[in-house]
Amino acid sequence: MRRRALLVICLAVFVDMLGFGIILPLLPFHAEQLGGSGLWVGGVLTAYAAAQFIAAPVLGALSDRFGRRPVLLAALAGSAVSLALTGIAGSLITLFAARLVAGLFGGAIPVAQAYVVDLTEPQERTRALGLVGASIGMGFVFGPALGAVLSGLGFAGVSFVAGGIALANFIAGWMLLPRSAAPAPADRVSAGSDERPGEQQDATPEPGGERVTPGGSPALLVSALRVSALRPVLVAIFAVTFAFVGMEATYALLGERLYGLGPAGLGMVFTGVGVVMAVVQGGLVGRLSARYGDRRVAVAGTLLMCVGLAVLPLGVAWLNYAGLVVLAAGQGLVTTTTAALIAELGGSALGGTFGVGQSASAAARATGPIAAGAAFDVHLGLPFYLGVGLCVVAALLLHHRAGATVPAARGVAEDEQTAS
Secondary structure (H helix, E strand, O other): OOHHHHHHHHHHHHHHHHHHHHOOOOHHHHHHHOOOOHHHHHHHHHHHHHHHHHHHHHHHHHHHHHOHHHHHHHHHHHHHHHHHHHHHOOOHHHHHHHHHHHHHOOOHHHHHHHHHHHOOOHHHHHHHHHHHHHHHHHHHHHHHHHHHHHHHHHHHHHHHHHHHHHHHHHHHHHHHOOOOOOOOHHHOOOOOOOOOOOOOOOOOOEOOOEOOOOOOHHHHHHHHHHOOOOHHHHHHHHHHHHHHHHHHHHHHHHHHHHHOOOHHHHHHHHHHHHHHHHHHHHHHHHHHHHHHOHHHHHHHHHHHHHHHHHHHHHOOHHHHHHHHHHHHHHHHHHHHHHHHHHHHHOHHHHHHHHHHHHHHHHHHHHHHHHHHHHHHHHOOOHHHHHHHHHHHHHHHHHHHOOOOHHHHHHHHOOOHHHHO
16 A cells, blocks of 8 residues: 555545535525525535536546546645635525535545555555545544634635635645556456456456446446446445435434434534544454455444434433444444445446445435435434434345455456447
């Protein structure tokens, strides 16, 4: 593993998420100040995920074609521009447009994931992806906290500070990100493969022609969903993310009604959840994966999420806090190991395939809060119990995907020159 390069990439992702997270606590209130109704507030918050759903596979595929470094730098520059636009937005339309721009350039995560896979030996892959996940998590922990501290500057001031941080991140990335090109597809070997780096992999598709083909976002998404080994992983990512964001969207109301939590208490809860996820991703998941394998750890993570979600609505304080820890640990395990499973199957379309995984997550983040809010109106425990059901489905899908990892990886791998 090229440790310095990995550190630079993780730092770039952390600072990018830090800048993004700074404005999150103030964004709903600013939308209201501009005259937005609850529907407008929801639309502004959803715009980022909706745009990312479309853009993430495109940016990932572009990184397969033109290299990780230029596309990651473009994403970091786009973050700076979008935050500046957010700061000058004087109407709901311009604010909504600024969040769309942010989502369109919100492809740093899949590109960074592909970047670290390129630079990492197969046996170190899950650990490296865990460090990227931990960087994302800590950015979301410290970003909102910093935004609250800076709130006296007003929304525009906070946005410009976040934009300045993003611009500095771009400059640092320009100076520090490694310039080495991505390895050829033959050098990217599945962690479970018997082949050694440098040996030519069989790019012939399995019966049925299953492979991920480069292209635009819709084509890439459809292509990925047609791959039998990849489809259950993508559906599982959507399911567990939907369950988790449903909890995030409704826990404040649940915590207030059942546990007497106010803003300060809720802030501590969500900070603790983020810290637990970061610790699991940054240290524990790599060790567990090396011992038990990515698939088994992913299944275990979904089952932990089931337990955590199930106990939150019971009204027992100590179970509530224990459940949050278990839930956060499970989410940390699932997020990292499903990324590692994608890495096994991406082949020469690795960046695009990671982008499709990010699209699955973005789709859940766009729709999950709305569905969870509607479920909460029916019964305060319903979003959590629905989340349990979704996590059970995800566990079954990931367990079923046990199949032949190496043949699947060979079937998905594709030489872009042949495709073009």
